[in-house]
Amino acid sequence: MDFLRSYGPLPSSNAQFDEHVxxxxxxxxxxxxHVTAAKKDALEKAWASSDRPSVVLTGTAGDGKTYTCRRALEDAGADMTAWATEKVLDVQLPGKGPVKVVKDLAELTDDEKAEVYDAFAASVTGVDGAIPLVLASNDGQLVAFVRQFADRHPAGPAIDEAIRKMLVEESEVSADLSLRLYNLSRQPHDALFGEVVDAIVKHPDWSRCDGCTLLVAGTCPIRRNLAILAKSDDPSLRLRLSQLIRIAALNGTHLPVRQLLLLCSNILLGDGKS
Structure with missing residues (x-):
């Protein structure tokens, strides 16, 4: 239960939330x-390509940017020893070469951002020997970042303009930069909710409740809530919530995966106030 509570509200950055969990x-x-790490395959493809572009993972807070970075690095066989302590990691990917990973741009000081910008600008403009970056950042922070430090590189204004254009046009590829930009806010909300519910209700560690007196007696409120959440027929709580989430998305309300996890945690455990 304490583990499920870890998906509750946490006043911290994306990277700190992932590390907290x-x-x-x-x-x-x-x-x-484990839910789908959006664009993890795209990251791996970028690392394996001959041109090795830098990759920006953007979106709103809680979309899983840091989670996607971590999952991709783990699957690539990277040494994750420094993951929990470093804000910027220089990682050697077996068989693919080096990559610099910024877990959350918001965590960096201005001096650290300036250093990252120099490496980023060198990479996206194709400077020989430049190391590709993976940069996790919210949309607004990304825009401020490329504008604030544009004067540090001759191509700075062009980089600023190109990234703004990619965000507005929802383009993943730039014609002018060695860059891929993936907005994790574009994921299908209702499908994500289904994944989150499945990850929770089918989690193998529910078996650790076996033998609990409340479970045996059929009076455990958490397991009752779990059974209700697991039902997917019509009508069911799960189906109706999925439909509401889809309607909210059509009305422009985005629910990132962190909020979906929080929703499910509250359904099972309550909000701690009642």
């Missing part, structure tokens, strides 16, 4: 929840 899982000896 991971550390709780290790401390409680529970397997973390």
């Amino acid at each position: 991971q550390s709780t899982a290790k401390r409680k000896n529970v397997r973390p929840l």
Whole structure:
């Protein structure tokens, strides 16, 4: 239950949230929840390509940018020793070469951002020997970043303009830069909700409740809530919530995966106030 509570509200950055959940899982000896790491395959493809472009993962807070970075690095066989302590990592990918990873642009000081910008500008403009970056950033922070430091590179204004154009046009590829930009806010909300629910209700560590007196007696409120959430027929709570989430998306309200996890956590455990 403490592990599920770790998906509740946390006043921190994307990277700190991911690390908070991971550390709780290790401390409680529970397997973390796994949902689709959006654009993980695209990251791996970029690392394996001959031109090795830099990649920006953007979107709103809670979309899983840091989570996607971590999952892609783990699958690529990278050494993750420094993941929990470093804000910027210089990683050697087996068989693919080096990459610089910025877990959350918002965590950096201006001096650190300036250093990252120099490396980023060199990479996207194709400077020989430049190391590609993976940069996780909210939309607004990204726009401010490329504008604030544009005077540090001759192509700075062009980089600023190109990235703004990519964001407005929702383009993933730039004709002028060695860059891929993936907006994780463009994921289908209702499908994501289904994934989150499945990850929770089908989690293998529910078996650790076996033998609990409340479970045996059929009076455990959490397991009752779990059974209700697991039902997917019509009508069901899960289906109706999925439909509401789809309607909200059509009305322009974005629910990132972090909020979907919070919703499910509250359904099972309550909000702590009642």
